[in-house]
Amino acid sequence: MGLVERKLKVFYRKTKKGNIIKVVREHYLRNDVWCGYEGCRECECEKPILDMPDISDSTLVPEPHFIMIDTNVALHQIDVLCDDSITNVIVPQTVVGEVRHRSLPIYKRLRDLIETSSKKFYVFTNEHHNECYVEREAEESANDRNDRAIRVACWWYKQHLRLCNQKIILLTNDYANRDKVRVMELEAYTTKEYVSSLKNRPGLLDIVASGEEDKGEDTITQRCLYAPHWSMDKIRQSLKTGKLRQGCLKTSRNNFLEANVLVEGLDKSVLIQGRLNINRALNDDTVAVELLPEDQWCRPANVIIDQEKQEEENKDKEEADEDAIKKEDDLLAAGQGEGELQPTGRVVGIIRRKWRQYCGIIKKNEITESIIKSRGELSYEQAQQRIDDPNMQDDLTNSLRNLNMLAKQLKKKRIDAGALVLASMEVKFHVDPDTDTVVDIVAKQHLETMSMVEEFMLLANVTSAECTLKHFPDCALLRRHPAPPHSNFESLLVAAKSQNIELDVSSNKTLAESLNNVTRDNNPFFNSMLRIMTTRCMMQALYFCSGTLEPTEYADIIVHRLLAVIIEADRTYPDLLNPKKLADLSQHINYRHKMAQYAGRGSAVITAIQLTLYLDKREKKKEKKNPTKGAEPMEVDKIHAPEFEFNEKELFVKCGSVIIRPFDHLKIQVTVDTSDVQHQRVVSKLIEPIIPGFSVPSLKRESSEPKETTSKKRKK
Amino acid sequence: MADISLSEAEKRYIVDGVKLGIRVDGRERLDYRQLEIETGLVSTANGSARVRLGCTDVLITVKMEMEPPPPQQPNDGQIHFFVNCSANAAPEFEGRGGEDLATSLSAMLDRLYSSPLSLDTSRLCVVPGKHVKVLYVDVEILECGGNLFDTVSLGVKAALWATRMPRIYITGEDGGELEFMVSDNPQEVDRVDVSNAPILITHLRITENLTVIDPTPEEECCGPVQVVVGVTPKGLITTTQQLGAGTFAPQTLSASLKSAQELGVKIHHQLMQRLLQEESIPNRKTKGFL
Secondary structure: OOEEEEEEEEEEEEOOOOOEEEEEEEEEEEOOOOOOEOOOOOOOOOOOOEOOOOOOOEOOOOOOEEEEEOHHHHHHOHHHHHOOOOOOEEEEHHHHHHHHHHOHHHHHHHHHHHHOHHHOEEEEOHHHEOOOOOOOOOOOOHHHHHHHHHHHHHHHHHHHHHOOOOEEEEEOOOHHHHHHHHHOOOEEEOHHHHHHOEOOOOOHHHHOOOOOOOOOOHHHHHHOOOOOOOOHHHHHHHHHHOOEEEEEEEEOOOEOOEEEEEEOOOOOOEEEEOHHHHOOOOOOOEEEEEEOOHHHOEOOEOOOEOHHHHHHHHOOOOOOHHHHHHHHHHHHHHOEOOOOOEOEEEEEEEEEOOOOOOOOOOOOOOOOOOOOOOOOOOOHHHHHHHHHOOOOOOHHHHHHHHHHHHHHHHHHHHHHOOOOOOOOOOEEEEEEOOOOEEEEEEEOOOOHHHHHHHHHHHHHHHHHHHHHHHHOOOOOEEEEOOOOOHHHHHHHHHHHHHOOOOOOOOOHHHHHHHHHHOOOOOOOOHHHHHHHHHHHHOOOOEEEEOOOOEEOOHHHHHHHHHHHHHOOOOOOOHHHHOHHHHHHHHHHHHHHHHHHHHHHHHHHHHHHHHHHHHHHHHHHHHHHHOHHHOOOOOOOOOOOOOOOEEEOOOOEEEEOOEEEOOOOOOEEEEEEEOOOOOOOEEEEEEEEOOOOOOOOOOOOOOOOOOOOOOOOOOOO | OOOOOOOHHHHHHHHHHHHHOOOOOOOOOOOOOOEEEEEOOOOOOOEEEEEEEOOEEEEEEEEEEEEOOOOOOOOOOEEEEEEEEOOOOOHHHOOOOOHHHHHHHHHHHHHHOOOOOOOOHHHHEEEOOOEEEEEEEEEEEEEOOOOHHHHHHHHHHHHHHHOEEEOEEEEEEEOOEEEEEEOOOOOOEEEOOOOOOOEEEEEEEEEOOEEEEOOOHHHHHHOOEEEEEEEOOOOOEEEEEEEOOOOOOHHHHHHHHHHHHHHHHHHHHHHHHHHHHHHHOOOOOOOOOO
């Protein structure tokens, strides 16, 4: 019982200082490492984890069996392992160690699986098992040694389980490993093979990560085709000594495999030929160039080689990178011109990139980092004009039309799910840039292109939210409009009732439908006005952390950080995943947001004042043209204020014989009271319906009507 | 050497015996005592060896470090010797008593390996002017039973033979600096070339023109003077040193040197034979100090 042997693990390591130390570690082998199976009579395991189901789910392996996984399956197929149907899995200690070394998030998930008792994942301590210990042989890499350790562990299990008539299979994605295992008379399958054979889980095959089967580490080094760029220090030193030259790279207009670098001190520019020599430099970059010896100088090619055309031709052929490069070099060589030899060189480093926006590569991830390739800038109107003009059939316009169609479909989906469409009247000022005064006001038209942009923005927001929530179920930062309490709707409902309209506010979908059904023939604005009133009832959007469900711009930054972690472009920091901290943050955000809103409302008042001043000025101008029309506004006799009666239930204001209900037509006079310079106010006075002692006569007798507006409840 | 008090009678007995060709322990004049060597005892060192010659017991370890070379010799590695006479070895080594002996031993070793023909230090160079390998050889005298010089030199050669250094790869130019990288495969090792490493042979002049090889402490009391000769495997003398106050007649001296040469060649040959034999044992478990 206990220790059997002591081994010494010896290896060399280079320290940060540059010293080489010999590390010697003791490694003890034991004879009391158990297999973990409940039904095993040989082992004296106190808490066996593995048990055997009576039937097997797999058509490949008809008997009930255990599964042993290798490192790559643990790393790449962790989602498959998380599925409920995968249980009774043996994880060798070697695999756990390797996973911890290679990927911390996956290691965390693996450990969670192991802790979950229902999953029945058993860690087999094969490194300390005296029959399973494997020493690295000469000519064997560390990875090969680990693979061999896993194979030996699996073989040991097979021998051991034979005594109690149970079976084990090895799950590996490495075809070479799988074949070696089969030679040892063990059963091994790739994840794909195994999952396809499961009878009850057809959907699991989708979760199997598509593979690249492992070809080993060699391909990684092979893929480094381009010469690595020199470090900045080295480039600087070499520039000083004259070994390198600096200049601006200009790609040849008709040949993407050729470029020229204008270098100070040389009359001719330096020619760079071939993709490898251009070494990932782009047009207008400042590059460091090494001149090649004279016997390697070339002539510029006189063929036209178009990059996009080349890609078109070659896109279906799957050829190795080296072959592709060779083809390009042949093309260049074939097109050697007749001119003089030009000094030729190669790019060894890029000193400064020319900043530009480029399209990124779309990875198979649902989200990814990318850069936007800007084709141009269009205003809403310009875009709309393009879409509407049937003569415009260029790529840009057609893609706009496609986007528009997609946007419409997205919108329809949303509406069917119950989205609310609430209108808001917006006016746009045209300001004269010289005098800085308002010259015109127009109502903002709602264009299709605006909806288009809105739909895609919504799509991005929804996708981010879903993604962060999926990956961080308890600390994603989300935003929502909470459902308004019924009390919010009361004023709206009463106002609607006074016009004999019933609105169903039980859900957003029913409300949307009710609003859609409301029209007034004589009043085209009626529906919009009702929607505006509905908007007032809604709750403000609040930020909250999904973990604490507490409501909390800065929010965007947090979401970006979470997304970056998901695509492993960035690492997390502890506060990012702390629900309490995020909740505090949300509260802070909401507070700042409220204060900003108050500031906004204040500025809205200023805007209203501006509007009134403008209207006033316009009228004054007209009056100047028709001096006969000028009439002094009548002073409102405040002393003899008439009696107003306000009926809350049926919602009307009555004064004498005049009854004013919500949505009735009114004429009002809007002025700016500038008596108090520090606190200018907008004053609106009633003109029609005429209430003696209260309403004022109109200033205008003909032409331009004053603006119509809804009457708000006025409590006297 | 150990301070032993011998009476005149005992000394005469020893000396007369030598004249007759028999030493106290039965050896002939030019015989060595039983020699035991084991390498690879100290796993944390790059190389190690333990040598027992009769009662004399020494432990040698070799450690390799990467260091920048001195400006005068930018292309060579270095070897440094450090000797420690443990207080366990002899009562007179208590405190700082063993320092003199230690200093003379390490000076001797330095001289022994100073020639590039003994040890090619240029092969210890990694990046000229920047990184060279420096071998630190530590000698621990565990028990002093006479003839320390020979024992220590044999041990040093064995330890250098057993030294394994990780293979070093020069990685590409990184901003003009050549960086090195260590192979993590423990089987990829470099070794030290000890094919020319010399050993020491000590002659004690016990009486007028007679010398003995490998003297015991008692014999050392009898004779006043010793000569230590450094001999390469090919029989070349690299260094000589006189120990003690005394004289050597010219013939005696030249005879000693000659016999040292012959003996040296034989000893080298046997030593290498044994070391190779030891290495060929698969999965050898060290006996250590048991």
